[in-house]
Amino acid sequence: MMPKELQVDLQRKIAEAEHPREMAIDVMVALQTHYGYLSDEALRQGAALLGMTTVELEELATFYEFIFREPVGKYVIHVCDGIVCWMNGHQSVMDYLSAKLGIRPGQTTPDGLFTLLPVCCIGYCDRSPAMLVNRIAYGPLTLGRIDDILQRLEERGSPPRQDRP
Numbered sequence: 001m002m003p004k005e006l007q008v009d010l011q012r013k014i015a016e017a018e019h020p021r022e023m024a025i026d027v028m029v030a031l032q033t034h035y036g037y038l039s040d041e042a043l044r045q046g047a048a049l050l051g052m053t054t055v056e057l058e059e060l061a062t063f064y065e066f067i068f069r070e071p072v073g074k075y076v077i078h079v080c081d082g083i084v085c086w087m088n089g090h091q092s093v094m095d096y097l098s099a100k101l102g103i104r105p106g107q108t109t110p111d112g113l114f115t116l117l118p119v120c121c122i123g124y125c126d127r128s129p130a131m132l133v134n135r136i137a138y139g140p141l142t143l144g145r146i147d148d149i150l151q152r153l154e155e156r157g158s159p160p161r162q163d164r165p
Contacts, residue, residue, distance in 0.1 A: 021050055097131075
């Protein structure tokens, strides 16, 4: 059940919009932030707030890479598979992360800490190969750098706030 405070806040934002549907992404992000992913129930709640059908909102949700329709780990790792990253070692990064975490792309570690996903170009071409961890960009990546990033995430329990070589 959506907390009353969140519901009131979303209703206010939707009411302030010229067209309620223009708030669809904001509503999905807010619900995902609260629940950890956009569950079927959250999708229904969002659609009701926006005056949309669940199918209409689902169509939007499945279009966007950063809206998660299934539970994800605390840290979502998006490995860039754009052409420049691909030319500069994307596959070795993905393979290394898969082996290191013991999961395949699209899976979450059993402890719920990491989810590994491919993503189209993240615009970090000048620092390829690159990845995002909870939307924070890292690159250029080496195996040692990946180890350092993963170690910091495991030790701190929260992602570093900026990319540090």
